[in-house]
Amino acid sequence: MSFMTIAKATSENVMSQDTWDEASRIIAEAETYLGEMPRIVVCGKTGAGKSSLINALLDREVNRVGHSEPTTQEEQEEAWTLGEKSLHILDVPGFGEADKHQDRLDFIFRQLSISHVGLLVVGAPDRAWEYERQFAQSVAEVDADFPLLVVGNRIDMFNPVREWQPQSLNLTEPSTQKEKAIVEWGQALRAACGVQEDRLLLTSAGESFHDSEGRFGLEALARAVVFTLPAAVQNAAARAFKVDVSKKDMAEKCIWAASVTAATIAMSPIPLADCIPLAALQLALIVHIADIYGKIMTKQTAWNLLSPVAASFAGRMALASLLDFFPGIGTIAGGLIGAGIAGPMTYAIGKTYLTFFASNNFTPSSEEVRELLKANYRKAREKRQEMEDEAAQHASTM
């Protein structure tokens, strides 16, 4: 929908050309930062008017609208063009139906996690907001900074229903019975959902798609979405960072646990030929770190990655050095592996692959691995005592 169409549909707050230009600039900037078109999810209870609202915003009848029963059964994504730029806008099945409520919420939360702005649409004059209140609270619990706009829709439905004159509706200084009822309802809704003043929008999508005269508040809604984008960009960056940090945290915990296990396995020195469990553990660790970073890797692939590194050490170094570097890898007969080597080595292997996988490199060359592994092994040795202490504790409770 063009800005001008929205401007025609609503008389309030008609945007100036400068504001449109500013809006286009904001969308373009958001797209650059996000690396993708900003994505808006429209959610709410069934019948709130989500599909009607999207149709009205896009000025295209893209979504089916229901009359007496839940209508949208599958998500539908459309391009919402504003001026020079577009946003993705996603219609999703409504929640609030007893048997499907939880599934729908799970689905919506998955969508929110890959989106930038959420619209929670509430159909007036409904006052049973328990689902909405819980929903807004859950969003805030999952991500306190997620930009959620609450849209009170169907505001034409307040009494007296017949007195609907969107062109002269004044919600800034309400004086008629209808205006007062709308504003009072909106404020109570806002408080129930726990959002700030500027995150509440009041709209009418119209009784039907063809009721363009009955529409209200769509331009203000479009503007609110656009002007929320800078906050959405910040939030997306923070979210990406948090996800990254938590992935790294998770991987580091696994590396530590595997290293202590390796040290425990090797508590009583074992012949190298018997150290298959160590090799298996180290390969499983590599597979697991890859998994954390979204790559499915078989043990065979992990072995293909690691074995040339082991072999290159074998070619260039004396057995003693090899043992120093690869306890648990390979089945070279003789020699003993102690906890003092198995733990730090496992740690170094984990840290090395973590570095590559975190930067999306799932096929590092043998040379790259070898260099980093050496450096990491040196550092890992400093943790040897800590590992051995923890391994000793494990061993004593086994």
Ligand SMILES: Nc1nc2c(ncn2[C@@H]2O[C@H](COP(=O)(O)OP(=O)(O)OP(=O)(O)O)[C@@H](O)[C@H]2O)c(=O)[nH]1
């Ligand atoms: N009077 C009035 N009716 C509206 C408005 N918005 C939607 N409706 C009506 O409300 C009913 C439900 O609208 P939908 O758009 O299908 O609602 P939905 O939220 O998409 O519902 P589900 O797809 O079931 O989740 C339809 O009869 C619409 O015509 C509005 O602003 N005013």
Ligand SMILES: [Mg+2]
């Ligand atoms: Mg719908």
